[in-house]
Amino acid sequence: MIQIRVTRSVIPNLFTAMNMFCGFLSMLHTSKGDYSYAAWLIIIASLFDALDGIVARLTNSSSKLGVQLDSLSDVVSFGAAPAFLIYSSYLYSYDNIGIIISSLFMIAGGFRLARFNVQLVGFDKSFFYGLPIPLAAITISSLILTFYEPIVGFQENIKIIIIPLLLILSLMMVSKIKYNSVPKISFDSIKHHPYQFMSYLCAAILVVLTTGKAFFYIFVFFILFGIFQHIFNSIMLKK
Template identity: 50%
Template sequence: VPKDSEKLDLYDEHEEIVSVRGKRVKRRGIFLLPNLLTTASLFSGFYSIISAIQGDFIAAGMAIFAAQFFDGLDGRVARLTNSQSKFGAQYDSLCDVVSFGLAPAISIFLWGLDSLGQVGWIFSFLYVAAAALRLARFNTNLGSEDTFFKGLPSPVAGATIAYYVWALSSVGIQGENLGFLLTFVSACLTGMLAILMVINIPYYSFKEIELKRRVPFFAILVVVFVFALIAIDPPLVLVSCAMLYTLSGPAIWVIKSLRN
């Protein structure tokens, strides 16, 4: 029988030591709002997997869009409400492995790479492994990737695959309709995204954009214009934006190399 000092707290087992005004303070429990948003991202990723298994790749892509929205929101909410924690950072990365690693890999495999047999699932697994490695590296470098990320962020890589599958599925291209050439291109895309996640190519993080800071009125018009474009053809516009960001990393690397 454990002593009173050794009894387990069944309701709250998480605690961490933080620095408050130069003093080390033990903080117990977790912050509700940012972790709820992270859980919403995890649910969206799980729903994407279920939709892909059922052959509904359009719903799978929409779910990843929702996951990306919640994933982008949880960190900003945590910073705005001063509710950042080590637990939240670790939980966010674990959820990202599911939503932006496993879910897109399953989606593109069931959508078309399964026709390649073992080669198809090897490409899918390599993508999942790269996403996990990318997130593990991010966790070990917390605070050092403020202006530029080192490697393609896994949410963008996952979104690129999900929107790519969504865009082609929306025009009836999936399964046997792919053909060998498009299947080969899809496998190459999956492999390329896996490589971009683990190499040290710089990607702009957008963390310097302050939501609380005043912006020109024209900025509101730009935001409205972007939303209008997305409304016209969501999968096409989203995959185009994801592809442009994916290519921006190699472009930045080339420019920096030429300057040096």
């Protein structure tokens, strides 16, 4: 009789698999022209991406396999899926240039994940170098949810920012700009980071009240805040 051994690491890996599954579903919906569904599936994938780490810590079941599987899932859900989404919804009109720009986002995300993996040991987990790929992907998804209309597409005043935005997101992912990590949710972390948690709560309320349309503005603010913080810190170090 064949015996199958089930370890605790299976539990977080199931969440990781759901992350990848949502990324695949997103691409299927993109291929059918269901861009809003595709965008929401990327956001749902990001929730599974957050939960797999939480579950791994709660069950004490982190593993090297889980780390690699998580990165592969992220490339699918936050690299390939949003790149295909923005290409299909707008950049297709630029032919080969559109292919290059959209694929550049995916490649930059893959590089960002690879760099993160090799820095896992011995680095300060209170911040990340470069914009995390899920945040870049959600920015693209929220762009679709906020500004894309099924029949007319993007408005002209929005079209002019799409390519610069993609290039900035790609550059930010491979940059050395520091972005603060989200503290673990606990009474102690809330006590030490009250303003940070208050801002997360306000952002969540805004997203609910606007049915997701506030996502774009929130993430653009987060990206710009990281840039200005980097510039400010650089100036202060020179003094």
